[in-house]
Amino acid sequence: MNKQTATKNLDEIITKVEGARLRISEHHIVKIIGISKYSSKDDVETLYNAGQRAFGENKVQDLKEKMEALENLPIEWHFVGTLQKNKINNLIDLNPTLVQSLDSLDLAQELNKKLEAKNKKLNALLQINSAYENTKSGVMPENAVEIYKQILETCPNIRLKGVMSIGAHVEDEKVIKDSFKTTKKIYDELVPFGAKYCSMGMSSDYELAITCGSNMIRVGSTLFKD
Numbered sequence: 354m355n356k357q358t359a360t361k362n363l364d365e366i367i368t369k370v371e372g373a374r375l376r377i378s379e380h381h382i383v384k385i386i387g388i389s390k391y392s393s394k395d396d397v398e399t400l401y402n403a404g405q406r407a408f409g410e411n412k413v414q415d416l417k418e419k420m421e422a423l424e425n426l427p428i429e430w431h432f433v434g435t436l437q438k439n440k441i442n443n444l445i446d447l448n449p450t451l452v453q454s455l456d457s458l459d460l461a462q463e464l465n466k467k468l469e470a471k472n473k474k475l476n477a478l479l480q481i482n483s484a485y486e487n488t489k490s491g492v493m494p495e496n497a498v499e500i501y502k503q504i505l506e507t508c509p510n511i512r513l514k515g516v517m518s519i520g521a522h523v524e525d526e527k528v529i530k531d532s533f534k535t536t537k538k539i540y541d542e543l544v545p546f547g548a549k550y551c552s553m554g555m556s557s558d559y560e561l562a563i564t565c566g567s568n569m570i571r572v573g574s575t576l577f578k579d
């Protein structure tokens with residue numbers, strides 16, 4: 354990807370985000386995370402030079418490789434993938450800005466234990482399976498508020514910052530919208546408990562997600578397209 358393409362891709366996304374967020378309010382700020390899982394470190398650097406500052410990966414090993422290769426750039430790194438228990442220590446050592454994919458109480462408690470042992474803290478989002486798809490990770494919507502509170506109570510080394518969802522994997526926009534609304538409703542209930550981020554929306558549905566209240570989008574293919 355050359356600089357011109359990177360700038361064009363980023364500008365297109367920023368313009369669409371701007372349109373969508375203003376439909377909510379002038380003060381509705383949306384953070385854009387570039388998901389670089391199918392892209393090279395050089396493409397990440399090109400996008401950094403075009404102005405993008407936050408990136409995310411879905412595998413601990415890939416996150417490590419990109420972070421190390423680009424350590425001279427002040428990039429904010431996110432982890433968005435399924436976290437296997439045997440990778441927890443590696444992820445903690447990388448010290449990412451935000452782990453968006455905490456998908457069970459069990460995983461949270463395991464993560465907390467390892468954070469305690471290392472005397473470290475980590476920012477995280479609770480992933481919600483708001484589309485009820487069995488191919489997806491995350492807690493069920495009806496249990497989400499309770500599990501969020503349990504993590505707050507039992508995991509002092511995890512700083513919970515909100516929720517993350519992947520929109521329904523269907524064509525029907527109404528179904529996708531319903532899945533976003535489900536997550537937004539849970540987020541609203543959790544704001545009094547310190548939730549700051551409602552992370553939802555990817556390349557195909559980020560405008561819809563923002564109009565449903567998302568304040569963090571994760572875009573991969575449209576940002577990195579050639």
Ligand SMILES: *Cc1c(COP(=O)(O)O)cnc(C)c1O
Nearest residue numbers: 388411433555556571572573574
């Ligand atoms: C891959 C991925 C994305 C980005 O997907 P695109 O459709 O390429 O924008 C966002 N969130 C998560 C959790 C992902 O794994």
